[in-house]
Amino acid sequence: MGTQRVKFTFMTQMVKEPIIYQLGQNFNLVTNIRRADVREDMGWVVLELDGDDTEIQRGLDWVSAIGVRVDPLSGDVIEG
Amino acid sequence: MAFVKGLICRECGREYPAEALNVCDYCFGPLEVVYDYDTISDVISRERISQGPLSIWRYQDLLPANGDDPVDIMAGYTPLIKARNLGKSLGLRNLYIKNDSVNPSFSFKDRVVSVAATKAMEFEFDTLACASTGNLACSVAAHAARAGIRAVVFIPWDLERGKVIGAAIYGPTMVSVEGTYDEVNRLCSEVADNYPWAFVNINMRPYYAEGSKTLGYEVAEQLGWRIPDHVVIPSASGAMFTKIWKGFNELACLGLLDGVEAASFGPDQNTVHHPAVTTKMHMAQAVGCAPIVTAWANGQPHVSPVRPDTIAKSLAIGNPADGIYAIRVLKESGGSAYAVPEADVIDGIKLLAETEGIFTETAGGVTVSALKNLADSGAIKPDELTVVYITGNGLKTQEAVEDVVNPLSIKPSMGAFEDVISQRISVGG
Numbered sequence: 001m002g003t004q005r006v007k008f009t010f011m012t013q014m015v016k017e018p019i020i021y022q023l024g025q026n027f028n029l030v031t032n033i034r035r036a037d038v039r040e041d042m043g044w045v046v047l048e049l050d051g052d053d054t055e056i057q058r059g060l061d062w063v064s065a066i067g068v069r070v071d072p073l074s075g076d077v078i079e080g
Numbered sequence: 081m082a083f084v085k086g087l088i089c090r091e092c093g094r095e096y097p098a099e100a101l102n103v104c105d106y107c108f109g110p111l112e113v114v115y116d117y118d119t120i121s122d123v124i125s126r127e128r129i130s131q132g133p134l135s136i137w138r139y140q141d142l143l144p145a146n147g148d149d150p151v152d153i154m155a156g157y158t159p160l161i162k163a164r165n166l167g168k169s170l171g172l173r174n175l176y177i178k179n180d181s182v183n184p185s186f187s188f189k190d191r192v193v194s195v196a197a198t199k200a201m202e203f204e205f206d207t208l209a210c211a212s213t214g215n216l217a218c219s220v221a222a223h224a225a226r227a228g229i230r231a232v233v234f235i236p237w238d239l240e241r242g243k244v245i246g247a248a249i250y251g252p253t254m255v256s257v258e259g260t261y262d263e264v265n266r267l268c269s270e271v272a273d274n275y276p277w278a279f280v281n282i283n284m285r286p287y288y289a290e291g292s293k294t295l296g297y298e299v300a301e302q303l304g305w306r307i308p309d310h311v312v313i314p315s316a317s318g319a320m321f322t323k324i325w326k327g328f329n330e331l332a333c334l335g336l337l338d339g340v341e342a343a344s345f346g347p348d349q350n351t352v353h354h355p356a357v358t359t360k361m362h363m364a365q366a367v368g369c370a371p372i373v374t375a376w377a378n379g380q381p382h383v384s385p386v387r388p389d390t391i392a393k394s395l396a397i398g399n400p401a402d403g404i405y406a407i408r409v410l411k412e413s414g415g416s417a418y419a420v421p422e423a424d425v426i427d428g429i430k431l432l433a434e435t436e437g438i439f440t441e442t443a444g445g446v447t448v449s450a451l452k453n454l455a456d457s458g459a460i461k462p463d464e465l466t467v468v469y470i471t472g473n474g475l476k477t478q479e480a481v482e483d484v485v486n487p488l489s490i491k492p493s494m495g496a497f498e499d500v501i502s503q504r505i506s507v508g509g
Contacts, residue, residue: 009384076317
């Protein structure tokens, strides 16, 4: 079992999709939203995912594949 | 000693002790340092600062780490130069360059890493770490060497040789990661979560970022305890931009600026704005990675991440952690944000070199080109006091300007020399 903290960024076409619900249902993950700002044109959510490490990875791969940007909580940690 | 009360969440205001933390456990917002400004105001003075070392640690009362025995390779106290030639070419009569390219590891990163390394020693970490495409890796490796602790530096596998050598010379453990930018980013975040190391820009970030305030303090001190009408600053994460603004406001609130009355810091230290601080903050990014400029231009309440594609690699942060806070500073200061076309970056490097004898890296080219745009558009008036921040050294990005190498090739004879020299320059009699 593991925990991962991530930030999802949704562009316009994804804003209405129940992505976090599907993530919990389809990958057996507990999703815990801590902060979010969702508007008509875009939105972001920071959340914690609890579950099996493999399921977390599969879930994040699926979220990325459908066009949601997935980032570590701290943003870009590679600096110039 | 450091006059630190603790940490506070920038979003929900929850308080934490001054530990190796960067994220609020409750809302996952970023943490910031809280200072005991009442005590600082009792001890700090211009005289006390002037008696300090010729490094960032002369401002130790305003830094979040103990300055009695800092990890100091003499970062900071870099030259502030009156730029007569560059000013003349841009129509600006009161232009100064803050030349931070002459720091010990040749970039402003020495300021932030010196604070992070000192704090890491206080917390008794035995390893200083980072993920970097250049300047940060050099600075972390150099400060770890000075501190006598281990350095672990993650770099992308395709990093230019010059930058690899510039960090490797200090003897860090260097991990070259094969993968996309996002994959490297994700791996480093996971490593930071799982190893008890001081990652300067992750778990040390609240302290690390504060080092950039010294870019504001120094300019004010070097101008005779005045602040400029305009500053032009390159931006990647947005942290330096916000911290220079914070530095100006701290000096004002503490009554250290000429003719400025001290004032209360109010309920939120991190958004304090003294009315005497009227500096317009101008941000420079390159078109290939300009998420903050784009958000500003479109009036967006948040910053949409981008995939960086710019020659200004030291500014290539597509998902800037402090972007939203930088936008607040832009608004508050009445500043502006400009995305420099990629082709103009090299022009900016050359303009600075040919007018002022300063060789800057691509980030500096972005900044000088943004300055030119501000001057051309009339946003900066000819007599307004303007400071442009040059944050990195051109020796690190030589490949960007290789086309300048165009020597006159001759045989070793005076005749051959005279044949070619008259074509290149006019020789006086």
